[in-house]
Amino acid sequence: MAVATMVVLATGNAAVAFADDLSAKEIYERAAPATVRIIGKTGAGTGFIYDADKGLIVTNAHVVLDEPSLRVGVQDRAPVAARLLGIDPCEDLAVLTFSNPQPDLKALKFGDSKKVSFADNVTALGYPESIEAQGAQKPVFTTGAVQNPDVKDSTPDPDLPRYPETIQHSATLNPGNSGGPLLNGKAEVVGINTLSGVGDVQGQYYAISSDHVRPLLEQLAAGDVKNDPGWLLTTVQNPQLADYFAEEDAAKVAATQKEFKDQDGMVVTYSRTNSPAYKAKLGPGDVITGLKGTAVTSYADVCDVLQSAAPGETLPVDGMYSPLNANGKDMKAGEAWTTDLVVDKGK
Template structure:
């Protein structure tokens, strides 16, 4: 059975809630914030093996036609385009992606007259109660190619939260928790302060299953800026090119077309004494994972002799490794082993990370 990519709106862990906010004396009127932010907010369209998916982003350097978005928006994409305003989609290319930071940088490859960008603000100056605005292209009843940028406003609930949303998603060390509504499709869009400056990149929301509503999370701009600079230079050292899910994720079976397949995988692995690990949903060709031979169904249990049971564990190893370092990886076969490699049989390989980009 083929595993399928699942869109996850993860639950985060922060609980601090502000119920009201106040504008600063120099804050712009909401309409002006929208008018400044909308022309630089883009829809990101990614063609994957499962079809067309979409998210949001923003132009942050018009001179170089650079756009930021979330790494999970473009994960597994074969072709990328962006829509600016009411225009037609135009081609974009991926300069760099870091799944451990959930950030990616694209370059618009077709010249755009009058391209607008947004400036970064200092997220370190954001305080609880400050008014903020989220812009993006959330899903709606409209066709994906005709949706318009949506503006929502809210307040900062907590200005610096370390978010650990899911065992299958990376931990985000610095986020702004806020109440400006974001929905699927908003991922990767900007969170603006009262001066229409970027103070965050929207990434997460609480789920209904968590019994908490009205909490949304944006990667803080102060944390994101150096990561974006690195990605724009082509440094994707933490991107192995795989899509992983934790065996311990409560939603593990939801990633399969037939949940019974996921249940069978867990049961058979448990019978072989495997309780923790990362299941490979797919591995892109011409990536470190693809070159190392990873395929759907592989179960990773150790990287560099370190047990890995969550995406945070995987990222801890990758982020501490050097460029082009060879990392020994150990694991077990599941249904991908066929008759040659029985379910649960051990395997070993080496993962060679991306080296430093050429100067």
């Protein structure tokens, strides 16, 4: 074992190394075989194996949500089919497994995130988009220091859920790193990397604390689906709103944002066939303004209502038609509508 020199923290973001910390190379060698690349039809991200015997992988929900097919690549191995076991978009967590058993898997051990302190050394592993897509490859790593070990109720962007417990750190993350491990000096997972410079957190990086994650994994691995009505939502004034619709709808997107310049809400960009949202006749272009009598102006607002609802509860939904789905006859842009959303009972 390499012995690190003790560093005395003075000012700034310098990291503190402890005498029993592993070197960055040792941390990487331990963690890389268990850090996986998750490949969907519309995007890719990172995850890690936390139970080698059962082949269980944890990642962010936003990496796998509504992906019609998934593959997982383990270090130098070719990607193989995987299946989603359980998901909770409001916790931004999901558990998946290999469609067929895989030999000689390695797993990462969870550490105690409450023991993480300011300026501790941390290492992030993942598969950022900058590396060559597809095929056999290895994860990359970055190192940094803990800037805040216990960030409570973070809501960094209106398109993201509320994160109850996160670690803010300076180990650089990029798109594609989501779902990967944040490791302490013993190569233990103290967080799941989730946020990389979005909204008001430009240049800052956040991981969901391991102590928050661990109690949720058993139910997700058992097949629980929570807080997932089967929709994709984004804020009506999202600058990237046009990316969710066909190119020929660009004028309608611009008209929608102009129509709702003084009205906050969440735009439905997709509803999964036979999901609660689909059964409530919610579809692309619908602008949701209220849920269970509560105004919703962000995804965190939506999650606050969903997380407090009982399984099977009926939630009244208020909204308005937009230029994206108004037909000028029975559906006019700006016209109000109501419907009922029945909360999924889970698995």
